[in-house]
Amino acid sequence: MTAPDLEVHEQPRVESEVGPLRAVLLHRPGDELKRLTPRNNDQLLFDSIPWVDRAQEEHDAFSETLRSRDVDVLLLVDALVAALGDERAHAAAADTAVDRRRVGHELADALSSHLSTLTPTGLADVLMAGMTFEELPAAEGASLVRKMHHPHDFVVDPLPNLLFTRDSSVWIGNRVAIASLAMPARNRETALLDLIYAYHPRFRSAGRAYGAHSAPVEGGDVLLLAPGVMAIGVGERTSPAGAESLARSAFADGLAHTVLAVPIAQDRATMHLDTVCTMVDRDAVVMYPAVRDTLVAYPLQPDDAKGVRVAGPVPFLEAAATAMGIDRLRVIDTGLDPVTAEREQWDDGNNTLAVGPGVVVAYERNVETNERLEEAGIEVLRIRGSELGSGRGGPRCMSCPIVRAQL
Numbered sequence: 001m002t003a004p005d006l007e008v009h010e011q012p013r014v015e016s017e018v019g020p021l022r023a024v025l026l027h028r029p030g031d032e033l034k035r036l037t038p039r040n041n042d043q044l045l046f047d048s049i050p051w052v053d054r055a056q057e058e059h060d061a062f063s064e065t066l067r068s069r070d071v072d073v074l075l076l077v078d079a080l081v082a083a084l085g086d087e088r089a090h091a092a093a094a095d096t097a098v099d100r101r102r103v104g105h106e107l108a109d110a111l112s113s114h115l116s117t118l119t120p121t122g123l124a125d126v127l128m129a130g131m132t133f134e135e136l137p138a139a140e141g142a143s144l145v146r147k148m149h150h151p152h153d154f155v156v157d158p159l160p161n162l163l164f165t166r167d168s169s170v171w172i173g174n175r176v177a178i179a180s181l182a183m184p185a186r187n188r189e190t191a192l193l194d195l196i197y198a199y200h201p202r203f204r205s206a207g208r209a210y211g212a213h214s215a216p217v218e219g220g221d222v223l224l225l226a227p228g229v230m231a232i233g234v235g236e237r238t239s240p241a242g243a244e245s246l247a248r249s250a251f252a253d254g255l256a257h258t259v260l261a262v263p264i265a266q267d268r269a270t271m272h273l274d275t276v277c278t279m280v281d282r283d284a285v286v287m288y289p290a291v292r293d294t295l296v297a298y299p300l301q302p303d304d305a306k307g308v309r310v311a312g313p314v315p316f317l318e319a320a321a322t323a324m325g326i327d328r329l330r331v332i333d334t335g336l337d338p339v340t341a342e343r344e345q346w347d348d349g350n351n352t353l354a355v356g357p358g359v360v361v362a363y364e365r366n367v368e369t370n371e372r373l374e375e376a377g378i379e380v381l382r383i384r385g386s387e388l389g390s391g392r393g394g395p396r397c398m399s400c401p402i403v404r405a406q407l
């Protein structure tokens with residue numbers, strides 16, 4: 001099966017934010033969203049309780065918009081089920097779901113043997129949507145742990161933030177970096193991505209970037225400004241150590257010549273760099289006006305002794321233009337009053353996904369930002385996102401580009 005699969009798909013490669021998008025990994029939200037309650041939504045990083053059917057409709061429309069632009073949409077659930085068809089992946093996946101500290105040894109063994117009997121689809125369901133004590137088959141482990149837990153407590157936590165495929169892995173050139181996610185609620189996502197990239201026939205020959213580093217780096221902070229030039233946001237989710245490790249490994253693999261480490265406020269509203277700035281054209285970004293003049297960068301470059309040279313801080317826009325070899329990085333001036341700008345930034349108005357130079361997918365609700373983008377000559381493909389947005393993520397967060405054509 002391997003050979004035909006490799007033949008029909010373009011080899012993964014992403015060198016920019018705006019090269020024509022050919023293939024993308026998305027996650028259609030499923031039962032994991034049904035686990036959200038007013039008691040756990042904060043911990044699970046959602047701001048409200050989404051209406052699941054509507055979120056799925058919105059997501060289907062998002063996929064359709066991309067397909068209508070000739071983008072090959074790979075759904076995470078299909079990729080995961082395919083990977084779990086390999087028995088080594090199945091065993092490893094079951095292992096990642098069992099938290100011995102939480103359930104103790106007796107129940108852990110019982111849970112492991114239960115998971116080992118599941119079909120790839122059944123196991124994928126548990127890995128994504130989690131499992132409660134009530135759902136654990138009655139015969140499995142009659143332990144104190146089972147008796148004392150509430151039936152609705154989780155034996156395996158759900159992963160509602162799988163929706164945001166941007167964060168858990170990122171393609172840099174022809175290599176994939178598995179992120180190291182900062183928030184406990186998202187930790188286990190990387191294990192699933194790791195298995196997909198190791199066992200899915202489409203990715204088997206893909207090299208890894210970042211390797212086994214563990215300092216926090218999330219894909220929402222990584223912007224491929226131009227071939228060889230990366231910006232990495234450093235704030236709530238990516239640490240200085242994470243940015244430095246990723247830069248070192250990108251230099252070692254020849255994937256970048258300059259990395260800009262960009263400090264961002266450690267707030268929920270600006271959890272990733274892509275919440276305040278995304279690229280909409282070869283030389284243009286849409287940016288939250290409040291940070292436009294204050295954003296700085298520490299430019300990193302490899303030095304001769306295999307180390308990293310650190311410069312700056314310098315204004316971000318200047319550093320970016322210099323590294324990209326252009327006169328100026330255009331900022332599409334949303335020119336909004338501060339209150340509208342703040343509202344639309346919160347609703348991911350700056351979080352656009354480019355399907356090609358000058359063509360972006362954006363939430364329709366950010367009426368004013370979208371108008372300004374159009375006035376600046378950008379084509380805006382609007383999607384609904386009232387439910388999808390309840391997890392605080394827009395089109396860029398919900399997509400992990402796998403193939404972009406060269407600019």
Ligand SMILES: NC(=[NH2+])NCCC[C@H](N)C(=O)O
Nearest residue numbers: 045164220272391392393397
């Ligand atoms: N690239 C992004 N901006 N992702 C948004 C992720 C949102 C998600 N609820 C989280 O808090 O992790």
